[in-house]
Amino acid sequence: MGTPLIKTLEMLKKSSPVSFHTPGHKSGKAFExxxxxxxxxxxxxxxxxxxxxxxxxxxxxxxxxxxxxxxxxxxxxxxxxxxxxxxxxxxxxxxxxxxxxxxxxxxxxxxxxxxxxxxxxxxxxxxxxxxxxxxxxxxxxxxxxxxxxxxxxxxxxxxxxxxxxxxxxxxxxxxxxxxxxxxxxxxxxxxxxxxxxxxxxxxxxxxxxxxxxxxxxxxxxxxxxxxxxxxxxxxxxxxxxxxxxxxxxxxxxxxxxxxxxxxxxxxxxxxxxLEAGREKMKVLLRGIDQFEQRFQQLKLFQLDACPGKDRTKLWIRTENSGLAGGEVETRLRENHGIIMELSMPQGVLALTSIGNGEKDLEKLYLAFEELEETLYNKIKMEKFPEKTSMEVFVSPGENAGDNAGEKDSLALPIRTAFYRPKERVSINKSINRVAGSTLTPYPPGIPLILPGERITGQLISRLSAYQQSGHQVSGIKEGKIMVVTEE
Ligand SMILES: Cc1ncc(COP(=O)(O)O)c(C=O)c1O
Missing domain, CATH: 3.40.640.10 (Type I PLP-dependent aspartate aminotransferase-like (Major domain))
Incomplete structure (x- = not known):
């Protein structure tokens, strides 16, 4: 029963998965x-x-x-x-x-x-x-x-x-x-x-x-x-x-x-x-060039190749596949021994570094190719749907559209709300209350709700979308969240 953490770490070491997540040393493989x-x-x-x-x-x-x-x-x-x-x-x-x-x-x-x-x-x-x-x-x-x-x-x-x-x-x-x-x-x-x-x-x-x-x-x-x-x-x-x-x-x-x-x-x-980074990055970006080219053959998955972006981050749209990012992430892990950095309903993120070799990228591409073949056979459709009906949310930053820049975007100053008397209420009873703490889906660690913000129905549905897609949301305890006590 003892040392459960060490046992988990040993299990991970033994299974030696391909890492497309932090840390950049990739389980120490970069040092090889x-x-x-x-x-x-x-x-x-x-x-x-x-x-x-x-x-x-x-x-x-x-x-x-x-x-x-x-x-x-x-x-x-x-x-x-x-x-x-x-x-x-x-x-x-x-x-x-x-x-x-x-x-x-x-x-x-x-x-x-x-x-x-x-x-x-x-x-x-x-x-x-x-x-x-x-x-x-x-x-x-x-x-x-x-x-x-x-x-x-x-x-x-x-x-x-x-x-x-x-x-x-x-x-x-x-x-x-x-x-x-x-x-x-x-x-x-x-x-x-x-x-x-x-x-x-x-x-x-x-x-x-x-x-x-x-x-x-x-x-x-x-x-x-x-x-x-x-x-x-x-x-x-x-x-x-x-x-x-x-x-x-x-x-x-x-x-x-x-x-x-x-x-x-x-x-x-x-x-x-200083000593190896530039050369290794050249090799990594060459590998990513090839990965991007091959990826264009896939119909169900699309790789973000926006000019000017940091190309070491591979953001892959999964919406056309009918699978949420979380399901793709699970399949990659369970069927191919690949661990990704992040998934959202609309896609998955592979974080590469100079610690990843060409073989890692090859393995990632082949995993997507196989997944596409499996899905294609299963769907047996001549034309893939443009969009699935799954609910898609962007990121907590989406809230910026709701209240960005407005003077009254916070019902209470952020610090005042944080230090006011607070109580836990169940999420669906929290509409119109003022949040007393941050609620933060992890990853990406970007708060969805800030102390002082008024909780809306829209925020609650985003919260449940995160939960349904398997994200841990810090700030929720037994289905309840912290709100400012009403005077
Ligand atoms: C944008 C951003 N800033 C800061 C941090 C904090 O970094 P660290 O985990 O090194 O404390 C993170 C962590 O994920 C992040 O995504």
Missing amino acids: SLGDGGLRENLYPYDTTEIFATDQLQNPSGVLKESQQWTAKVFKSSEAYYLINGSSGGVLSMILSQTKPGDEVLLSRDVHQSVIHALILGDLTPRFISQEIDPLYKIPMGITAKNVKEGLLKYPNCKGVLVTHPNYYGRASELLEIRNLTRSRRQILWVDQAHGAHLGLHPQLPLSGIDAGADLTVMSFHKTLPAMTQCGVLFVSGGLVDRDRLQEQLNIHQSSSPSYILMASIEQGTRHY
């Missing part, structure tokens, strides 16, 4: 060809703490300072701060350090939960900008300069603009143009590049926040580079950022006992980025 400096074999001897030789992360002046400076140089940034609880800690720190309670922040509604947590903690007012949804692939298309310009016209006093780039599905935002808008107004540009630590590795990939001149760019090394889960780096440049307040916030949101294993793994990620 790239080398790992012995880290993979000898973890415990490296697990030290802040002693005479190892510096202090909260006030670095020795080896950690040197290591962070090296990472900054490799990524062509002026400063780098190591993150040992992922981009989440970086997002909290980068927002809270550059704002004061009451400040307004311009952002889209489909931000990660860590951004919402920063709004709650910092008593910040979100000003939502609208974003187009791709009508075919049913995913948010990224933030354009026009979106931001309209938002800034409406809310000129925003302290800054936060952009998720690329988004979970790989769609990019117009960073350079957005940077020009914020720079001319001396507003901060925060780039949540959790999914894009690899962007600088190839000119075909979207521009990195660092290269676009963003003030603060946060990256999860663990998602797309060969680094362990929780490894991230916050990059800073330019004269607008208050570094002292940034270090203070990092000290608040990170452990005072930072893991040397994780920090060594960040350094390994940097080393691979």
Whole structure:
């Protein structure tokens, strides 16, 4: 009965599935060809703490300072701060350090939960900008300069603009143009590049926040580079950022006992980025070229190949197949030993990295080909239906259409609602009540409902669509959710 976690991890290790999900080291396979400096074999001897030789992360002046400076140089940034609880800690720190309670922040509604947590903690007012949804692939298309310009016209006093780039599905935002808008107004540009630590590795990939001149760019090394889960780096440049307040916030949101294993793994990620990353990315993108070409032969599945997107994210539309993304995900796992990053009713996402080899992509393509053949034989139809009748939802960002940018989009300020007396009520009795907590389907970790938002029938049907498609929704307990107690 003991050690259930270790047993599960051993089972996964033994079955050795093909990984199309994070972490980017792909169960350590990336290190087979790239080398790992012995880290993979000898973890415990490296697990030290802040002693005479190892510096202090909260006030670095020795080896950690040197290591962070090296990472900054490799990524062509002026400063780098190591993150040992992922981009989440970086997002909290980068927002809270550059704002004061009451400040307004311009952002889209489909931000990660860590951004919402920063709004709650910092008593910040979100000003939502609208974003187009791709009508075919049913995913948010990224933030354009026009979106931001309209938002800034409406809310000129925003302290800054936060952009998720690329988004979970790989769609990019117009960073350079957005940077020009914020720079001319001396507003901060925060780039949540959790999914894009690899962007600088190839000119075909979207521009990195660092290269676009963003003030603060946060990256999860663990998602797309060969680094362990929780490894991230916050990059800073330019004269607008208050570094002292940034270090203070990092000290608040990170452990005072930072893991040397994780920090060594960040350094390994940097080393691979520098020494092998460009070559490996070239090979990966060549493999993706072939994958994209072959995929065009399929009729039931479509691969998003929108120009300018991050092509390492393979978003595959499943609507024409009559199968929800979740069913496709299950078949890939059970019949082909392939684990995907994410599924939604309208599609599935394979997250590739420089740790994936050509054979992985071959296996993924063949799995879809076989699935199509099986379905084709089963349906025995000459023409495939254009659309299935399944209910499709886009992402929590869809809510932006309902209430984005409106002053009264929140019935109560986000922090006020969070700290008001709250009670749990069953979901179907919650209509018209004010939410007291976030409700967040995982993945993608984007809150569907924010504290302070009024719960509508539409939100509830989206919530149940997520649940029906097998997503865990954090914030729901025994069918009940937190709402603000009515006075
Ligand atoms: C857009 C975005 N930002 C931030 C994060 C937080 O990253 P981490 O898991 O490294 O804390 C995530 C995690 O999925 C994310 O998707």
